[in-house]
Amino acid sequence: MHNGVKVGAFLVIFLIEGLNGFADQNGDFKISLLEIGRYLEDNVNSAVEPQSQTPIILGNKSEYLLVLDSNYLASIGKVKIRNIKDFSETSIRGFEDQILASLDSNIVKQYLAFKLALKNKEFFRPSGNCANDLYEALAKVEGLGELLGFIKRNFAAALQDDAQQVMNHWMKGDASELTLSKKLKIFKYKEFPKYLDRAAELLGDSHYMYNAIKARRHYFERLPISFIKFESG
Helix, strand or coil: CCHHHHHHHHHHHHHHHHHHHHCCCCCCCEEEHHHHHHHHHHHHHHHCCCCCCCCCCCCCCCCEEEECCHHHHHHHHHHHHHHHHHHHHHHHHHHHHHHHHCCCHHHHHHHHHHHHHHHCCCCCCCCCCCHHHHHHHHHCCCCCCHHHHHHHHHHHHHHHHHHHHHHHHHHCCCHHHHCCCHHHHHHHHCCHHHHHHHHHHHHCCCCCCHHHHHHHHHHHHHHHHHHHHHHHC
């Protein structure tokens, strides 16, 4: 795929994503020019690594582009994600196949093993065949080019997913999550700080989500202590 066409395709994908709620980082159901600019800058740059392609947003950054309707978002959420996922995967698959075709078969096996480990949420175990170890190996490979940006971005997203899902359940008042025993909560959440730490490290401290990820990491790290204090109090 020609670089200019590919960048344009991702710009459209992430603009649609952002305007459909993904750019609303503070959860106020409003999308400002500043928020959409940050969302495009981060995601387009990540998608086309190692190239540098930074979208330029002009205008009053504090101006709101639209106000989101929470009921509407809930009704279209699954469709939106599915459509963007299909479009994105179609775009990715072409140059993914092209890059893999030029690599040694052992590197291809490592890449496929990484994808499987990510799917199975085997982030740090088993040693040597977990997503983290396979990522470290792939990061040293010459010739991955733009594919490495997707590998890093997908790894960081997967590391955050479980913690984010738990917080989503809390915000929705999901009884199945809220009524878990303290023992089960500690068991379920105990790996979250490690996962979030690694996600923040992958994205880097200049990433606009870095501080939010670190805050979640600190929260889940302190959670067992709050349970102990609650019981003793």
